[in-house]
Amino acid sequence: MLIETFRLALLTVARNKLRSFLTVLGIVIGVSSVIAMVTVGQGSTQRVQSDVASLGSNLLMVRPGQPGRGPGGGQNDAPPLKAADVEALLTEIPDLVAATPAATRTLNAVYGDVTHAVTVTGTDNAYFPVRGWTLSEGRVFTEQELRAGTPVCVIGTSTSMALIGQGNPVGITMRIGKITCEVVGLLTKRDASTFGSDDNDTVIMPLKAFQRRIAGNSNVSSISVTFSDAVTAEEVTPKIQALMRERRGLTDDQDDNFNVFDMKQISSMLTGITGTLTGLLSAVAAISLLVGGIGIMNIMLVSVTERTREIGIRMAIGATEGQVLMQFLVEAVVLSLIGGFIGVIVGLGLGWAGSSALNIAFVPDWRITGAAFVFSAVVGVVFGYFPARRAARLDPIEALRHQ
Amino acid sequence: MIELRGITKSYGTGEAMVRALDGVDFSVDRGDFIAVMGPSGSGKSTTMNIIGCLDTPSSGQYLLMGQEVGGLDRDQRALLRRNFLGFIFQGFNLLPRTTALENVELPLVYQGVPQDERRERALAALGKVGLADRAGHKPSELSGGQQQRVAIARAIVTRPQLILADEPTGNLDSARSREIMLLLQQLNRDEGMTVLMVTHEPDMAAYATRVATFVDGRLQSDIRQDAH
Numbered sequence: 241m242l243i244e245t246f247r248l249a250l251l252t253v254a255r256n257k258l259r260s261f262l263t264v265l266g267i268v269i270g271v272s273s274v275i276a277m278v279t280v281g282q283g284s285t286q287r288v289q290s291d292v293a294s295l296g297s298n299l300l301m302v303r304p305g306q307p308g309r310g311p312g313g314g315q316n317d318a319p320p321l322k323a324a325d326v327e328a329l330l331t332e333i334p335d336l337v338a339a340t341p342a343a344t345r346t347l348n349a350v351y352g353d354v355t356h357a358v359t360v361t362g363t364d365n366a367y368f369p370v371r372g373w374t375l376s377e378g379r380v381f382t383e384q385e386l387r388a389g390t391p392v393c394v395i396g397t398s399t400s401m402a403l404i405g406q407g408n409p410v411g412i413t414m415r416i417g418k419i420t421c422e423v424v425g426l427l428t429k430r431d432a433s434t435f436g437s438d439d440n441d442t443v444i445m446p447l448k449a450f451q452r453r454i455a456g457n458s459n460v461s462s463i464s465v466t467f468s469d470a471v472t473a474e475e476v477t478p479k480i481q482a483l484m485r486e487r488r489g490l491t492d493d494q495d496d497n498f499n500v501f502d503m504k505q506i507s508s509m510l511t512g513i514t515g516t517l518t519g520l521l522s523a524v525a526a527i528s529l530l531v532g533g534i535g536i537m538n539i540m541l542v543s544v545t546e547r548t549r550e551i552g553i554r555m556a557i558g559a560t561e562g563q564v565l566m567q568f569l570v571e572a573v574v575l576s577l578i579g580g581f582i583g584v585i586v587g588l589g590l591g592w593a594g595s596s597a598l599n600i601a602f603v604p605d606w607r608i609t610g611a612a613f614v615f616s617a618v619v620g621v622v623f624g625y626f627p628a629r630r631a632a633r634l635d636p637i638e639a640l641r642h643q
Numbered sequence: 644m645i646e647l648r649g650i651t652k653s654y655g656t657g658e659a660m661v662r663a664l665d666g667v668d669f670s671v672d673r674g675d676f677i678a679v680m681g682p683s684g685s686g687k688s689t690t691m692n693i694i695g696c697l698d699t700p701s702s703g704q705y706l707l708m709g710q711e712v713g714g715l716d717r718d719q720r721a722l723l724r725r726n727f728l729g730f731i732f733q734g735f736n737l738l739p740r741t742t743a744l745e746n747v748e749l750p751l752v753y754q755g756v757p758q759d760e761r762r763e764r765a766l767a768a769l770g771k772v773g774l775a776d777r778a779g780h781k782p783s784e785l786s787g788g789q790q791q792r793v794a795i796a797r798a799i800v801t802r803p804q805l806i807l808a809d810e811p812t813g814n815l816d817s818a819r820s821r822e823i824m825l826l827l828q829q830l831n832r833d834e835g836m837t838v839l840m841v842t843h844e845p846d847m848a849a850y851a852t853r854v855a856t857f858v859d860g861r862l863q864s865d866i867r868q869d870a871h
C-alpha cells in the first residue's frame with residue numbers, strides 16, 4: 241500500500257513537471273548550498289593544513305614590523321633585519337637548529353624569447369632544509385659563491401617549465417631583472433603551494449648576490465628559524481623576542497618593531513576563519529531550506545484545494561482519513577526528496593567546480609550529504625503535514641460538491 | 644437490509660434553518676431496484692448521502708445490515724463505504740488524467756487487493772460494462788455514456804451489496820440513458836445487487852421494481868411495480 245502510494249505520488253509529481261520543479265527549487269538551493277559550502281570548506285581546511293605541514297615543523301618566522309598586524313603589517317616604519325641577526329640568533333639561542341635569511345622580490349626572468357615573472361629569493365644553503373626543499377638536479381651554492389655573491393641560482397620546476405619547457409635547466413644562463421644568472425640546481429617538484437601561490441615557481445640565489453645586484457641594500461625581509469624538538473614554540477619565542485629587542489635597541493617602554501610568527505598558529509587561525517565562514521553560510525542554507533519547506537506547504541495547500549473533488553471521490557470510494565493524509569504527505573515527501581536529490585547533485589557539482597577553481601582538493605563529506613538528503617525528507621514531512629491534514633479532514637459531501 | 648427510522652436533517656440554525664428531511668421512515672430490502680423520485684429540493688440526495696454513510700442525520704436511526712450507523716466515526720463509515728457500497732454520480736466523478744482501468748482499480752487499492760488480482764478484477768468489471776477495449780483511455784478521451792459506464796464498473800468492482808446512484812442519467816441523452824438503465828437492471832437481476840437510484844425521469848423509473856416518491860423532506864409514496 242505504501243509503495244503504491246509512493247508510485248502514485250511520483251506520477252502526480254511527474255504530471256506537473258514545471259510546477260513540481262519550481263516547488264522544490266527552495267529545497268534544491270538549500271541542500272546544494274549546504275553541500276557545496278561544506279565541500280569547499282573542507283577542501284580549503286585540508287589545503288591550509290597541508291600547506292602548513294609542507295612548511296616543515298618547528299618553524300618560526302621573524303619579520304620586521306609591529307606584531308598583531310599579520311604578516312607584513314607595519315613593515316615600512318620598522319628598521320629592516322640584517323644578515324647579522326641570523327648569526328646572532330644562532331649563537332645566542334642554543335635551542336635553534338637553523339636560521340636562514342630571506343630577501344625576496346618579484347622580477348622578470350628572461351630566457352630566449354620567454355619572459356616569465358617569478359619570485360626571486362636571496363638566501364643561504366640552510367634555506368633548503370628549513371623550507372623542506374630537496375634538489376632533483378645540480379647542486380646548492382658553494383661557500384665561495386655565498387661569500388662572493390656570485391650570480392648563480394637554483395630554480396623550481398614551474399619556473400624551469402616556463403622558461404625552457406621539459407628538460408634539465410642546469411647550466412643555462414638567464415636574465416633576472418638586470419643581471420645575468422647561471423642555473424646550478426633544480427628543486428624537486430612538490431605538490432603543496434603556500435596559501436595559493438605556486439611553490440614550484442621560484443628562483444633562489446645567494447643572499448649577497450641578491451642584496452648587491454638586485455636590491456642594492458643589505459636588508460633581509462624575513463628570517464626563518466627551526467628549533468629542536470626538546471623545546472616548544474612557546475618557550476623559544478620569548479627568547480627570540482628578547483634577543484631581537486636587545487639587538488634593535490628597544491627600551492622597556494617601546495613596543496616590539498618586529499614579530500615572530502608560529503606558522504602553526506596561522507594555520508589554526510585560517511582554519512578557524514574557514515570554519516566560521518562555513519557555519520555562517522550553512523545558516524543561510526538552513527534558512528533557504530526553511531523557505532523551501534514553506535514553498536512546498538504553499539503548493540500542497542493549492543494542490544489540496546484544486547483536488548478537493550478528487551479527495552471527495554476517494555473518500556466516497558472508501559479512503560480513510562489516514563489514507564488521504566498519507567497520500568498528500570507522501571506527495572510532499574516525494575517532492576522534497578526530489579528536491580534533495582537534485583540538490584545533492586547540484587551541490588556536489590558546485591563543490592567540485594569551486595574546488596577546482598580554488599585549486600584545492602575535492603573533499604565531499606558523505607555524512608553531510610546524507611544528512612542534507614534526510615533533512616529534505618524531514619522538511620517534506622513537517623511542511624506537508626498541515627496541508628495533508630487539511631485534505632484528510634475534508635467533509636466528503638462538501639468535497640464532492642466542489643467544482 | 645436498510646432501515647431508516649424517523650430520520651431528520653436540518654441545515655443552519657434559527658431563522659435560516661432548512662429542514663431537508665422531516666422524519667423519513669424507509670427501508671430497502673435485498674434485491675430491490677428502487678427509483679427515488681420527487682421535485683427538486685425534496686431531500687432525495689440528502690437521503691442518498693445518509694444511506695451512503697457520507698452524511699449523518701440530525702436525528703433518527705439508521706441501520707445498515709442490522710448495524711447502527713449513527714454511532715460510527717468517520718473511518719468506520721469509510722470502511723462501510725469501501726466494503727459494502729458502490730457510488731454512481733450524475734457527474735461521473737472519475738479521476739481526471741487517470742486511465743479507466745486505474746479508476747476502476749482504485750477501490751481495490753483501498754481494500755489492499757494485490758496488484759495482479761486488482762488488474763484482473765478491474766478488467767472483468769470493465770468487460771461487464773462493455774468497455775474492456777477502452778481500459779487504457781483517460782476520461783477526457785471517453786464519451787459521457789462511456790464515462791458513466793466506467794463509473795459503474797468502479798462501483799461494482801468490489802462486489803458491493805448496495806449501489807447508490809444519484810441521477811446517473813442526468814447528464815446523458817435518452818439512448819445513452821437506456822443503456823445505463825439496462826446495465827443497472829442486469830446488475831440487479833443477474834448479480835443480485837441492490838440498487839437505489841434517484842431520477843427525475845419516469846422513463847428511467849420504469850426499470851425499477853419500486854418507486855419511492857419524496858415531497859418536502861418526507862416519503863410520500865412507496866410503490867412496488869413490474870419493471871420494464
Ligand SMILES: Nc1ncnc2c1ncn2[C@@H]1O[C@H](COP(=O)(O)OP(=O)(O)OP(=O)(O)O)[C@@H](O)[C@H]1O
Pocket residue numbers: 654655661662663681682683684685686687688689690
Ligand atoms: N449543505 C447544505 N446547506 C444548506 N442546505 C442544504 C444543503 N444541502 C442541501 N440543502 C437543502 O436541503 C434540501 C434538500 O436538498 P437535496 O439536495 O436533498 O434535494 P434533492 O431532492 O436532491 O433535489 P434535486 O432534485 O434538485 O437534486 C434543499 O432545500 C437544499 O437547499
Ligand SMILES: [Mg+2]
Pocket residue numbers: 687688689809
Ligand atoms: Mg439531488
